[in-house]
Amino acid sequence: MMIPNASSTLAQWLAYLEAAHPVTIDMGLTRVSAVKAAMQLDTDFPVVLIGGTNGKGSVAAMLSTILNRAGFKVGTYTSPHINDYNERVAIDLQPASDSLLIAGFVAVEQARAEVGVSLSYFEVGTLAAMHCFIAQQVDVAVLEVGLGGRLDATNAFDADVSVVVSVDIDHQAFLGNDRESIGFEKAGIYRSGKPAICADPNPPASLLAHAEAIGARLACVGRDYSYSRMDHQWSFRMGERALHALPVPALRGGYQMGNAAAALAVLEALRPRLPVSLGAIKRGLLEVEWPGRFQVLPGRPVTVLDVGHNPHAARALSASLRQLAFAENRYAVFSMLADKDLDAVVEILRDDIDHWYVGGLDGPRSQTGAEIAEKLAAHGLRNIHVFPKVEDAWHSALSHATENDRITVFGSFHTVAAVMAARTQSA
Template sequence: MYEKFIVNRSNWALDDWLNWQENLNPNQIDLSLDRIKEVKEKIRFNQPEIDIYLVAGTNGKGTTVHLLNSILCLKGLNVGTYTSPHLKKYNERVTYNNKPLEDTDFIDSFIEIENVRGDVPLTYFEYGTLAAFLSLNRFSCDAWIIEVGLGGRLDATNILNPNVSIITNIALDHQEWLGNTVNEIASEKAGIISSNAPCVCGALNTGEIIGEIANRENTDFYLIGDDFSLSNGVNGSVWSSKSKTIEKIRIPNHWAQGEKNNLAIALMSIEACNSDLLPNTEALNQLLGSFSIPGRFQIFDYRIPWILDVAHNPNAAINLRERLGTIELTDKNIMIVSLMKDKDLEEFVSLFEDIVAKWVVCTMNTPRSLSGDEISKRLSEKGLFDVTVLNDPDEAFEYIETINHNYNAVIVTGSFEIVGPCIHWHENKK
């Protein structure tokens, strides 16, 4: 079997593997742990005996992962991370000490999986998740920080037994797979809670439900507002838990409440795992002074400011709108927007109507994307008529160059699938 496999795929590049994986399972989303557990057992994967942080939630997962990673690296730990989706290159999904893995790291893991997979139809995400864990296992990590893909209970990342389970927040999203109420969604996401491992929760609206699940799992439960908080102090912000305090924290100027909550959650998670790793005020402020994440309120100055943010549901849009309020914006801005079919387009755009004078819409390069024509039709039904439809993101970006002298800023949002191409477009313009 191994020799036959090598003959068939020995010269495959990373993109060849990824394209092939997309067609291995006909369902792009097929929530189940059965397939990945079966292959995990065949490959004899054992998770390392290190600290593992597993991060779920509707929004803020990526920011929480980046904050945890930055703090732990600052303390001198060797840290592996796994996040999804990626903005520009697949390699971004797995990092070791802030460096994306090489193509060969992934390919070696893909070969290892394929040699035992048999006819198990792993999804694209399941294949990538198992490969990420195999790849990180080859490095001398002190900690892993793993972002849940979708939900929690049946997500591929839930084959791990974390040292800390983290739930950032709960809002309506992915109802087709997770349930139609925040309580149902909370129950699905709380499926990552592991017996005897603490759970840190930033979801006040469903804290009681998640706390009950944590209690059934016999684990310590820390809820934002009750057990820890980030509040305004005399000389900056103050993070505090029942036993620790960090004062005089300088919060970045363009942060909204979401980012503040993510910081509070990250610090509580570190305390719950190993309080000796909490940073002092000086170290934390140094970190926050240069903290940024690609695609999260990322600003390019190209003739006029371009503000890029991967907000992709109404809850994230609320946070983006708050962040936009921290800078001087008039009501004469352009928004390039496209969303997935399962998102609430009308509620999303309603949050920006007061600052957007022109809408530019397009179809993203994914079958899950709303079409530009459909977005335009629905915006018109809302009474928003200054809408231009382009075929794809690149056409939308190029179109802006012909009209941007009439506007103050360009806001690009709605999905990783439009922000990622925009970052690539800007980098090519340099």
């Protein structure tokens, strides 16, 4: 296989990285830590590590936006992307340039060859992101955990503050089949003597025990910090610190206030190094953007985009949909990957959807529209319409929906990405 170089395109690099490692997910820190050491990726800026079954991207977005509005230069690493790989690595909320990413990939490849190991697509991306942040001399790096925590590539970096946003069932093949097993894996991002935030209101005993065993400075929602809602504002309290008259976050969904409180708990832990004014907090909450997370598009019919793909996310989506205005007909444009718990997701959302428009996705873990429709029918659902591609399902749903209806696009990052692309092409 031809190894790209500094003059190769980003597309060539990404194609190489996708094919270079024998398995897509290869958890463990030995290889990535060896390459990190060879690259001398030493940081003199604070690092925040954010894990959780759901909500970690939203917390990263709010935290990064607030820090940016406070005047700090922020590096943000998230995954997966929706449209372009560049979205994963942001400098001051803007996607990194191709040239900056390629420089990072070149540095990783040189060190990888020197060490003599193979790295996965995500491992290379993680190391390249930190290379970009160091090159850009950021004031703070915000890293979203890819999968789990303890053995995730992001955990090769020692975090100054670590957050577990939520713990629920997902990725059972890698993390375990119950919340206790998964909680232990996610608690693996906590560090001895460092601030550790838990935003799950019902933390697994395994998470609490691990934090205590390593001497992490654990702060739990409801115990060590809290938030209270009012009509059009809310308050946050942590220790002696109280913030009042905070604006409702720009990100839609009832769960986002809990995510915002987690971001403020991180800011409280960072305050000795990165002091942030109340004005910057308010601006960040009002101006944060995070596409595809209960994103309500302008216009009629009402269209909701949500990347949720597990039962925990489905419950949040159902609760948020029920807070919207009445819709005469409720359409779903839906597709899920084969390794996700489609049955549980469908059972949670079955009463929120009248018409199911399903289509296939591209990729090795995808299912055909017919396979998905068969599973929906097994749940006793009716009004199922099958299409070869999600894009086709979207166009058909849009042609049938009236201005008094609602279309909800959900089930996967890939589902939302396909519809976003289809909307752009038809605009």
